[in-house]
Amino acid sequence: MDLRSLLTKRIYKEEVKHLASMVQSSFDDREFAEFFQLLYDEDARVSENIAWIMSHFNKVGWGRLNSKKQSLMEEAMHTSSTTELRLLLTIISKLPLSEEEIAIPFLNFCLDNITTMAQSVAVKSLCIYLSFQQCKFFPELLQELQTILTSYDGVSLSPGLKSARSKVLQAIAKNNRRNK
Numbered sequence: 001m002d003l004r005s006l007l008t009k010r011i012y013k014e015e016v017k018h019l020a021s022m023v024q025s026s027f028d029d030r031e032f033a034e035f036f037q038l039l040y041d042e043d044a045r046v047s048e049n050i051a052w053i054m055s056h057f058n059k060v061g062w063g064r065l066n067s068k069k070q071s072l073m074e075e076a077m078h079t080s081s082t083t084e085l086r087l088l089l090t091i092i093s094k095l096p097l098s099e100e101e102i103a104i105p106f107l108n109f110c111l112d113n114i115t116t117m118a119q120s121v122a123v124k125s126l127c128i129y130l131s132f133q134q135c136k137f138f139p140e141l142l143q144e145l146q147t148i149l150t151s152y153d154g155v156s157l158s159p160g161l162k163s164a165r166s167k168v169l170q171a172i173a174k175n176n177r178r179n180k
């Protein structure tokens with residue numbers, strides 16, 4: 001099967017689920033690496049479809065993607081496709097992140113995108129969650145995130161952004177109580 005030619009066309013959710021299942025369980029390491037490399041394809045539809053497939057991975061797939069976390073972060077920071085960005089941030093948010101894996105450029109990217117008016121609600125919300133995942137290890141960074149989020153006090157927010165803000169502010173408060 002020529003996966004790339006399939007991905008140059010519109011694919012549907014059932015196909016995405018089938019491909020996700022096949023890639024994460026049937027592909028050997030070489031095939032998986034070739035699949036992952038399609039994320040960098042010059043055809044935006046191909047790279048977006050790859051990200052969409054990866055967003056449907058289960059625990060096995062997340063395990064295979066864990067070693068590619070830094071590459072996913074780099075691609076998220078450099079893609080010009082808002083669709084691909086949203087999907088990549090969704091994928092990254094599902095991967096465990098340790099203190100040693102914090103990438104300052106990616107953290108700055110997430111913090112900056114929380115307040116970027118041009119970003120979609122989904123991207124802003126994901127950036128709020130990802131910022132917390134990275135800042136929770138450092139009290140001074142948590143304080144910076146809290147300041148950014150409280151700057152929205154009194155501002156009318158979409159339900160998705162309001163929810164993300166509220167949940168992360170609660171998590172910050174809980175984290176602060178635990179560390180006292």
